[in-house]
Amino acid sequence: MVKVMIIGLALLVSGQAAYAAQDPTAPLGWYKKKSTGVAKVKTYPLPTLQSIVCDEGSNCFAMLNDKILSDGQSVAGYKIRHINSERVIVARAGKIWHLELFNSDVRQ
Structure with a gap:
């Protein structure tokens, strides 16, 4: 009789632990x-x-990105290092990019 009660109590406790592991207010199947x-x-x-x-x-x-900017300003996480008539040089995390208006490989 005592063994049956201990086993029953153990099943009851383990069932409660499993129930508490999932949010009861969450949608079904989530x-x-x-x-x-x-x-x-x-x-x-x-x-x-x-x-x-x-x-x-x-x-x-x-x-750049619909904002008028000059040297030293930032846009979208990039800092403008230099602007000249042909390109804009931007930097972020130690890397540098040269942005140009037109592709330098234009063919006619």
């Missing part, structure tokens, strides 16, 4: 995803160069 332990890397898309305008004093401004 299970919480287990984390893989791998951190997701956030990506930053390269800004789109739309135009470059330079005045007579060689001060140049560029339109």
Whole structure:
């Protein structure tokens, strides 16, 4: 009799532990995803160069992602290193990109 009560009590406790492991308010069939332990890397898309305008004093401004910017400013996580009449140089995380308005490999 005591063995039956202990086994019954053990089944009751294990059933309660399994019930508590799942959220009772969650939709039917839904299970919480287990984390893989791998951190997701956030990506930053390269800004789109739309135009470059330079005045007579060689001060140049560029339109990137619909914003007018100059040297030293930032856009979309990238810092503008230099703007000249042909290209815009941007940097992020130690890497440098040269953005140009037109493809240098134009064929006629």
